[in-house]
Amino acid sequence: MVSAKKKPIGIFDSGIGGLTVFKEIKEILPSEDLYYLGDTARVPYGTKSPEVIRRYAEGNIRFLVGQGAKVVVVACNTASATALDHVRAVFPDIPIIGVVEPVVKYLSSRSDTENIGVIGTTTTIGSGVYQSALESLGKTIRAKACPLFVPLVEEGIVVHPLVDQVIDYYLADFREVAIDTLVLGCTHYPLLRPALEAYFRNKVFIIDSAVPTAVALRDLLTRSGLSNDVSGKGEERFFVTDAAESFRRIGGRFLGRPLSTVEHI
Amino acid sequence: MVSAKKKPIGIFDSGIGGLTVFKEIKEILPSEDLYYLGDTARVPYGTKSPEVIRRYAEGNIRFLVGQGAKVVVVACNTASATALDHVRAVFPDIPIIGVVEPVVKYLSSRSDTENIGVIGTTTTIGSGVYQSALESLGKTIRAKACPLFVPLVEEGIVVHPLVDQVIDYYLADFREVAIDTLVLGCTHYPLLRPALEAYFRNKVFIIDSAVPTAVALRDLLTRSGLSNDVSGKGEERFFVTDAAESFRRIGGRFLGRPLSTVEHI
Numbered sequence A, B: 001m002v003s004a005k006k007k008p009i010g011i012f013d014s015g016i017g018g019l020t021v022f023k024e025i026k027e028i029l030p031s032e033d034l035y036y037l038g039d040t041a042r043v044p045y046g047t048k049s050p051e052v053i054r055r056y057a058e059g060n061i062r063f064l065v066g067q068g069a070k071v072v073v074v075a076c077n078t079a080s081a082t083a084l085d086h087v088r089a090v091f092p093d094i095p096i097i098g099v100v101e102p103v104v105k106y107l108s109s110r111s112d113t114e115n116i117g118v119i120g121t122t123t124t125i126g127s128g129v130y131q132s133a134l135e136s137l138g139k140t141i142r143a144k145a146c147p148l149f150v151p152l153v154e155e156g157i158v159v160h161p162l163v164d165q166v167i168d169y170y171l172a173d174f175r176e177v178a179i180d181t182l183v184l185g186c187t188h189y190p191l192l193r194p195a196l197e198a199y200f201r202n203k204v205f206i207i208d209s210a211v212p213t214a215v216a217l218r219d220l221l222t223r224s225g226l227s228n229d230v231s232g233k234g235e236e237r238f239f240v241t242d243a244a245e246s247f248r249r250i251g252g253r254f255l256g257r258p259l260s261t262v263e264h265i
Helices: A019-028 A048-066 A079-091 A101-106 A122-127 A129-135 A149-154 A161-175 A191-197 A209-225 A244-255 B018-026 B049-067 B076-092 B099-110 B121-126 B129-135 B148-153 B161-176 B189-199 B210-223 B244-254
Strands: A009-013 A036-039 A071-074 A116-122 A140-145 A179-186 A205-207 A236-240 A262-264 B009-011 B034-038 B073-075 B115-120 B140-145 B181-185 B205-207 B234-238 B262-264
Touching: A009 A019, A009 A048, A019 A036, A019 A209, A036 A244, A036 B009, A048 A071, A048 A079, A048 A122, A071 A079, A071 A209, A079 A101, A079 A116, A079 A122, A101 A129, A101 A179, A101 A205, A101 A209, A116 A129, A116 A161, A122 A129, A122 A140, A122 B076, A129 A140, A129 A179, A140 A149, A140 A161, A149 A161, A149 A191, A149 B115, A149 B148, A161 A191, A161 B161, A179 A191, A191 A205, A236 A244, A244 A262, B009 B018, B009 B049, B018 B034, B018 B210, B018 B244, B034 B049, B049 B073, B049 B076, B049 B121, B073 B076, B073 B210, B076 B099, B076 B115, B076 B121, B099 B129, B099 B181, B099 B205, B099 B210, B115 B121, B115 B129, B115 B161, B121 B129, B121 B140, B129 B140, B129 B181, B140 B161, B148 B161, B148 B189, B148 B234, B161 B189, B181 B189, B189 B205, B234 B244
Parallel strands: A009 A036, A009 A071, A036 A236, A116 A140, A116 A179, A179 A205, A236 A262, B009 B034, B009 B073, B034 B234, B115 B140, B115 B181, B181 B205, B234 B262
Antiparallel strands: none
């Protein structure tokens, strides 16, 4: 029997966005085996209802647990915002972490972030999860759903005048009130970071889910004695629910390197 | 037992776009009962693979047939382009019509459409169905996938400078070569018709799926003796696979009137 420590870490997202989190986990936990599931047959989650997302999240975790995952990372803000309590109740023996709590925890440690803008999908912003968590820290919060950002990124349109126009369409208010911090509450959005930095003239601290979540995962593994104690490079596997080819192609853009084999399930 | 003539017409789309076809069917076949299914839990189809779309289309038709549909309209270009042969083979006893063939047939009757631009989702354009059918008529064809159009329409952004910029991003070539005809190969696109007409300075004949498909349906009913011979206003029912509320809200925009009850299945 494989010891719990040697088992893989399961990571899922609706599609390719979670690869921004995968990349950071790979960086700080290089010896862990990482199994990534992109639910590309049902992407996107951000326009769908919490009920449907809970059902999808449960199915994704069931698959990853079936592949032997010792812990699961919900690398999707929409699923983290709407389905985390549900899947923790369904899988009480599997530690599950989302991307929202680590970002909130990180921001609670910074005293220079007072006027915060949060952006995400329609369902994430509609859930109010970021808003209530950050308001309870005494921060001023503005939140805005930016549903065109995901299709732009999926299209590979990330540096283009059109991107600047879409950013201005959603975020002119944020610039006007001079937010000091921008939370990228969707794992697709880091690819728009250069355009967002330019739009806010490099005066806004931009934070995404990747680093805080990877750090939270490392802490969890250490705390629960689940860290893989073998040195060397961990295995990585990618699973998708729709055709593998476009995931491989666009996914490479997210990771900044070609993907190893992508398996269609 | 209900006679075949009295049974409803089943119509489905990935989401709300097919309501543009529904509306026209309602217009020319007012006494027919119309059952519409929007597969909103899995929308959009246009970025997904033909294999996945075939599976979804089959499930949708199974539901409509279970509701007693005498005939099914695939009111989605992506599903029509990729899944029609498949579902006709799976349901040999149910007449099934798509939206591509009626548009091609209509264009074959016009001699003033020679230089045709076709726009649609990534999967529709990738299927090459429009291109090969229209080229076989001796027309000159240019085709372009416009994946940002659906999210714009779903967002309700249909008249706005941003729309003009997205149109220019995709269709500057079409304007430059002076196409004479533009085929809206996606049932969402009719909501962008005013913006498209302005972009092409009212010099281009724009055709969408709705009228040709409704006419093809009427012909099919007549030919097969399946027309409802009761006069009076037919019943309409709307089914969705995700939450009903946003469908009701955005769907009203498509129909130009409030929707009756929407049922979540």
